[in-house]
Amino acid sequence: MIAAIRGTHDILPGEVEKWQHVERCARVLCERYGYAEVRTPVIEREELFAKGTGETTDIVQKEMYAFTDKSGDRITLRPEATPSMVRAYIEHNLGQVLPAAKLYALGPMFRYERPQKGRYRQFHQLDVEVFGMEDPAVDAEVIDLAWSLISTLEIAQAELVINSVGCPTCRPVFQEALLAALGSDLPKLCGDCQRRATTNPLRIYDCKVPADQPIIDALPHSVDYLCEPCATHYAGVKGHLDAISLPWRESHRLVRGLDYYVRTTFEVLGQTLGAQNALLGGGRYDGLVKRLGGADHAGIGFAAGLERLVLALPDSAAIAATPRAFIVAIGEDGRAAAWLLLRELRQSGLAAQMEFEARGVRAQMKRADRLAARVTLIVGGDELARGEVTLRDMTTGEQRAVARDTVVAAVRELL
RNA sequence: GUGGGUGUAGCUCAAUGGUAGAGCACCGGCCUGUGGCGCCGGUGGUUGCGGGUUCAAUUCCCGUCAUCCACCCCA
Incomplete structure (x- = not known):
């Protein structure tokens, strides 16, 4: 037997309905908020992610499905959507073409990681991006959309967390303060933290080792080091969120893994996902468009993990099945008549099935029941x-x- | 990449170093034209794969693959 490769999954009937539900809710909400769908290729040039996602990130350094194609080009399966969206935005001049560059995409991403609960090698994301708008209201709109998705899906016990990580002006100051505060305590931290201190000091906040927590709790907060423009922007975001009563919580420990984030970062955390508790995450990435060869346009967005949303769906989630009819045919003449009737129902837009094998009425009724048919049509000698x-x-x-x-x-009346 | 758990019927799980079981599901019957409830019967497994120990391995050992959980990281 040839099995599906590690970290990939077939989504079968019974499960796929949940996916359709999540995707339907995502599309409806995105359209309602004025976002237009974009579909970008699953393969891109490797350098797009090296430059976009960041050369220093784990995603680029060890998680990409990259290969050389027959022409010798370095190609990779996309590990995330944002660089692709930025590329498409630049390549097609979408800032000029669209009235507002508010985009969304839905599709598979690929990362070579060890699978565990809520983490797979092929996984799927809803990706939402806004280009060319810097106002804090835009940050708030994106966060509102993200939270609305969670509410619409009736995912309970989810938590909205926000933070601001500053910009290239003020972040270095904060990082310096962070390392200074760490000072002599650094050797007391775990090995991972000591490594982080040199590679990406902000990530020390992600540490889960209990012994490290007292030291980390005493470290300074990025929001206390924001420059004037960043502080004003962040206050604006919070003001807009408060105005619509979103239940946000500020966490100075919310630092995101990708290099390009500036200012606003946010996540929605779920309770039912084990260690992979981020349902969605995102932030502002002013500067990325320019770095990838475009004009100096602002950007902000988030990605939601569809697998994780499906996992977090409440058991009670009412996922409406298509109402359907089933035809029970008796005898040769009955089956011939049923065949015509079946076609007629379908042409009229109704979902209908029949049993093609010559089976007993009882067996056919049982099949109708299993298919959850709402109405059964019986065509036999008497009826004919x-x-x-x-x-x-x-x-x-x-x-x-x-x-x-x-x-x-x-x-039609009964369905 | 690291550490640990688990692989037996379509699904959920038993069992013993000596011929592999149950519930659910599926098919049929009780009911010759009526689903759900009930009763009866039936189909279905080289016990993940490969090797080793043994007279004999589903059981013990090793490897491998898959999966789950956690770390790393992230959606």
Whole structure:
């Protein structure tokens, strides 16, 4: 047997309905907020992510599915969507083409990681991006959209966390203060933290080692080191969030893993996901468009993990099945008549099925039940002789005969 | 990349160094034209794969693959 490769999954009937529900909610909300869908390729030039996501990130250093194609080009399966969106924005001059560059995308991403709960090698994201708008209200709109998705999906116990990590002007000052405060305590921290201190000091805030916590708790906060423009921007974001009563919580420990984030960062944390508790995460990335060869346009966005949203869906999530009809045919003549009736129902836009094998009525009824048919049409010798079809409401068990030429209307009423 | 747990029927799980089981699901019957509840019967497994120890391995050992959990990191 040839099995699906590690970290990838088939999404089968029974599970796929949840996915459709999540995707439907995402699209409806994005359209409602004025975001336009964009579909970018799954493969890109490797350098797009090296430059965009960041040469120093783990994603680029060890998690990319990269290869050389037959022409000798370095290609990679996208590990995240933002650089692709930025590329498309620049390449097609979307800032000019669209009235507002508010975009969203839905699709698979690939990272070569060790799979665990909520983390896979092929996973799927909803990606939302806004280009060319710097106002704090835009940050708030993006966060509002993200939170609305969580509410719409009825994901309970989720938490909205925000922070500001400053900009190239003020972050170095903060980082210096951070290392200074760490001072002689650095050797007391875990090995990972000591490594982080040199590679990416902000990530020390991510440490989960209990022994390190007292030291980390005493470290300075980025929001206390913001320059004037960043502080004003951040206050503006919080003001807009408060005005619409979003239940945000500030966490100075919210530092995001990608190099390009500036100013606002945010995440929504779930309770049911084990260690991978981020349902979605994002932030502002002013400067990225320029770095990838475009004009100096601002940018902000987030990515939501569809696997994680599906995992976090409440059991009670009412995912409406398509109401369907089932035709039970008796005898050769019955099956011939059912075949025509089936076609007629479908042409009228109704979901209908029948049993093609010559099986007993009982077996066919059982099949109808298993398919959760809302109404069963019975076509046998008796019905044919009278020019009728028997309709059975599968919920109530009530049954009645209906003239053949009024069947479609009668079924439509019951569905 | 690191550490640990688990691989037996479609699913959830039993069992013993000596012929592999249950529940659910599926198919059929009880009910010759009526689903759900009930009863009866049936299909379905080289016990993940490979090797080793043994008279004999699903069981013990090693490897491998997969999966789960955690670290790293991230959605």
